[in-house]
Amino acid sequence: MIVQKEIRLKPKTRGFHLITSEIMAALPKLPQMGIIHIFIQHTSAGITINENADPSVRVDFETVFNKLIPENDPDYIHIFEGSDDMPAHLKSALLGTSISIPIKNERLALGTWQGIYLGEFRENASERRLVCTIYA
Amino acid sequence: MIVQKEIRLKPKTRGFHLITSEIMAALPKLPQMGIIHIFIQHTSAGITINENADPSVRVDFETVFNKLIPENDPDYIHIFEGSDDMPAHLKSALLGTSISIPIKNERLALGTWQGIYLGEFRENASERRLVCTIYA
Amino acid sequence: MIVQKEIRLKPKTRGFHLITSEIMAALPKLPQMGIIHIFIQHTSAGITINENADPSVRVDFETVFNKLIPENDPDYIHIFEGSDDMPAHLKSALLGTSISIPIKNERLALGTWQGIYLGEFRENASERRLVCTIYA
Numbered sequence: 371m372i373v374q375k376e377i378r379l380k381p382k383t384r385g386f387h388l389i390t391s392e393i394m395a396a397l398p399k400l401p402q403m404g405i406i407h408i409f410i411q412h413t414s415a416g417i418t419i420n421e422n423a424d425p426s427v428r429v430d431f432e433t434v435f436n437k438l439i440p441e442n443d444p445d446y447i448h449i450f451e452g453s454d455d456m457p458a459h460l461k462s463a464l465l466g467t468s469i470s471i472p473i474k475n476e477r478l479a480l481g482t483w484q485g486i487y488l489g490e491f492r493e494n495a496s497e498r499r500l501v502c503t504i505y506a
Numbered sequence: 507m508i509v510q511k512e513i514r515l516k517p518k519t520r521g522f523h524l525i526t527s528e529i530m531a532a533l534p535k536l537p538q539m540g541i542i543h544i545f546i547q548h549t550s551a552g553i554t555i556n557e558n559a560d561p562s563v564r565v566d567f568e569t570v571f572n573k574l575i576p577e578n579d580p581d582y583i584h585i586f587e588g589s590d591d592m593p594a595h596l597k598s599a600l601l602g603t604s605i606s607i608p609i610k611n612e613r614l615a616l617g618t619w620q621g622i623y624l625g626e627f628r629e630n631a632s633e634r635r636l637v638c639t640i641y642a
Numbered sequence: 643m644i645v646q647k648e649i650r651l652k653p654k655t656r657g658f659h660l661i662t663s664e665i666m667a668a669l670p671k672l673p674q675m676g677i678i679h680i681f682i683q684h685t686s687a688g689i690t691i692n693e694n695a696d697p698s699v700r701v702d703f704e705t706v707f708n709k710l711i712p713e714n715d716p717d718y719i720h721i722f723e724g725s726d727d728m729p730a731h732l733k734s735a736l737l738g739t740s741i742s743i744p745i746k747n748e749r750l751a752l753g754t755w756q757g758i759y760l761g762e763f764r765e766n767a768s769e770r771r772l773v774c775t776i777y778a
Contacts, residue, residue, distance in 0.1 A: 372778065374675055374746060403510055405543055405639055407677055409744050411753030413693045419603045421549045421595050426584040430592050431599070433581050438574065438710065445705050448698040456702050459693050463703070467691045467756075468742055470604055472545050472637040474510060479637050481547030484603075501744040501751050503677055505641070505777070506508065539646055541679055541775055555739045557685045557731050562720040566728050567735070569717050574710065606740055608681050608773040610646060615773050617683030620739075641777070642644065 373398060377500040382490045384454070386420075386428035390478075390485040397502060400476045404506030409468040411499045414458035414492050416465030422485030435461050435489070458491035465489045473506070509534060513636040518626045520590070522556075522564035526614075526621040533638060536612045540642030545604040547635045550594035550628050552601030558621030571597050571625070594627035601625045609642070645670060649772040654762040656726070658700035662750075662757040669774060672748045676778030681740040683771045686730035686764050688737030694757030707733050707761070730763035737761045745778070 377396045379389060393408065400406070410417045421427040439460045441453040448456045469486065472479040488498065513532045515525060529544065536542070546553045557563040575596045577589040584592045605622065608615040624634065649668045651661060665680065672678070682689045693699040711732045713725040720728045741758065744751040760770065 372675055372677075374744060403508055403639075405508075405641070407742055407744065409742070409751070411751070411756060413691070413753070413755050418599050419549070420599055424584055427592065427595055430582050430584050431596065434575065434579070434596050439706065443706075446702050448696055448702050456699065459699055460703065460706050463690050463692055463759075464600060464736060466602065466738065470543055470545070470606060470742060472510060472543065472639045474637070479545070479547070481549070481635065483549050484547060487599075499753065501746070503675075503744045505677070539644055539775075541644075541777070554735050555685070556735055560720055563728065563731055566718050566720050567732065570711065570715075570732050600736060602738065606679055606681070606742060608646060608679065608775045610773070615681070615683070617685070617771065619685050620683060623735075 371401065371506045373504045375502045377502060379488060379498040379500060381495055381497050382488060384490055384493050386431040387488045387490060388422060388485045389488045393486060400473050400504065401506030402476060404473040404504060405470055406473055407468060407470045407503045409501045411501060413462055415498055416462040416467060416489040417469055418465050418487050419469055419484050420487050421483055423483060454491065454493050461489060461491045507537065507642045509640045511638045513638060515624060515634040515636060517631055517633050518624060520626055520629050522567040523624045523626060524558060524621045525624045529622060536609050536640065537642030538612060540609040540640060541606055542609055543604060543606045543639045545637045547637060549598055550591065551634055552598040552603060552625040553605055554601050554623050555605055555620050556623050557619055559619060590627065590629050597625060597627045643673065643778045645776045647774045649774060651760060651770040651772060653767055653769050654760060656762055656765050658703040659760045659762060660694060660757045661760045665758060672745050672776065673778030674748060676745040676776060677742055678745055679740060679742045679775045681773045683773060685734055687770055688734040688739060688761040689741055690737050690759050691741055691756050692759050693755055695755060726763065726765050733761060733763045
């Protein structure tokens with residue numbers, strides 16, 4: 371059994387956002403056992419799994435990603451879409467563009483402290499499209 | 507066909523560890539063809555695939571991850587769980603929290619030099635829970 | 643339904659390469675709906691999804707990955723296979739060794755600007771083996 375569902379995430383400010391609830395609200399009933407694959411159709415945002423409890427973790431993620439991949443590096447040659455554009459592509463590659471999560475007992479088998487993060491790397495992003503594929 | 511199996515990895519020291527054998531010993535017989543998805547239910551450890559032969563590679567991984575994501579950065583605001591905690595969350599995101607490996611002829615279709623790594627990013631970690639989902 | 647297909651990518655120069663067409667040309671007809679998992683059987687190259695239009699993005703990826711993971715760091719101890727070898731293992735871990743892409747209407751459900759990248763991290767690489775698993 372395979373089910374596919376497209377989700378449009380509301381526009382977010384630049385930074386890291388916990389989106390577990392926004393995704394769950396858009397999904398159909400999950401199967402007893404299986405996997406969900408969540409894929410983001412963009413190259414200037416990313417998706418990962420991390421700490422779900424303390425918002426300061428997401429602030430530190432933004433701080434550190436900006437240090438790892440600085441803007442306005444004079445060596446960049448892809449610069450015509452703004453100073454946040456090339457760093458956004460690189461951050462997307464480091465964070466990843468899809469996640470797969472096991473499903474158990476009709477629920478995501480996340481650990482106690484795990485949630486789904488969107489890394490929004492553009493200053494003025496529109497909504498972001500996800501393709502969710504559930505197989506069981 | 508989907509089979510799910512939870513594994514508890516014995517506690518490991520901080521650093522990178524080759525865990526292919528520990529995982530294989532806990533899995534049921536693999537199907538003729540398929541995929542295995544291995545998911546770690548933690549946000550301060552990660553899982554990836556890398557070089558399986560020379561232990562010095564794992565030492566260099568620890569060295570470089572500590573340079574990429576230094577401890578005690580004065581800009582961190584999530585600091586109340588110890589100096590290794592926020593770096594652990596970031597390293598987990600860079601390394602990844604799950605891997606998928608093709609199965610062929612009842613074996614993992616890894617390359618000759620590939621093995622499964624656990625990145626343990628906490629100083630005093632307990633056992634780590636994996637959820638393995640095999641589909642065929 | 644599961645189909646598995648091995649692909650040999652022609653040898654590439656060090657750097658980032660758009661390989662969507664080379665992969666598609668080697669795949670069988672895709673199903674109506676499903677997932678494709680593409681796995682690279684090497685530890686000194688990586689695979690990811692990123693911007694498909696402007697070649698300067700791939701040039702900047704090479705520039706930045708060389709800054710993130712420098713060669714000839716005196717702290718490396720795994721040095722006997724050349725100055726590009728240990729950095730290649732680390733870059734492979736950061737970029738990732740597999741991707742999963744949803745399939746919809748017999749096509750990869752990539753975003754408009756998404757393509758598949760090979761990150762080739764060795765100076766004189768041979769062909770690279772991919773294992774593609776399609777399930778529907």
